[in-house]
Amino acid sequence: MGQQREDWLVLDQDECWFSRFVAPALSAWSANRLRVITRDARQQPTPAVAGYGARRTDTRQVYLAICEGQPKSEYTWDFLQGLLAVARQEHTRVLVLIWDNATWHLSKRLRSWMRAYNQQAKQTGDVRLLIHYLPSRSPWLNPLEGCWLHAKRAVWEPTRLLELDELIQRILAYFRVQPSPLPFNLCLPIQH
Secondary structure, three states: OOOOOOOEEEEEEEEEEEEOOOOOOOOOOOOOOOOOOOOOHHHOOOOEEEEEEEEEOOOOOEEEEEEEOOOOHHHHHHHHHHHHHHHHHOOOOEEEEEEOOOOOOOOHHHHHHHHHHHHHHHHHOOOEEEEEEOOOOOHHHOOHHHHHHHHHHHHOOOOOOOOHHHHHHHHHHHHOEEEOOOOOOOEEEOOO
16 A cells, blocks of 8 residues: 555455364475374364454554354454454544455445444544445455464464364464454554
């Protein structure tokens, strides 16, 4: 993005699944073969977690939320609420989200909420929400896609099954985020 407006917060947003059972795409140059423990995910109550991430275009810091199960409109709405809270704290006028055409982004319920929210924000002077949709089937346009791949490889354990809490802690540590006092399960970058 060219010049960024000072009163705008621009975020690349995406979701990802972190499986406790399925290895991420790996490649290695080694004479030793990597032995992978395999488990049947169908027998587990929580085989994976979904990560909602938003990466700032100015500082490249990541905001993250982890939820059990698959991404859906309700989780997306919660994540948007957390990002709007961050935008209010920074006194920005517009929150710009760049995201893909996932079904949970396009639901009628979420789109009608965003429309109503923006109408109210315009009247009250609250943070406006501007969504920019990426073209369909073009994940390479979202810089967060590469971050997810590296994170999956970094947190995955080939020799044993990670407990759910341990997987979540590894994801948070990889992205250098911590739970925040803000609502909506949002994890913020760790301040140095």
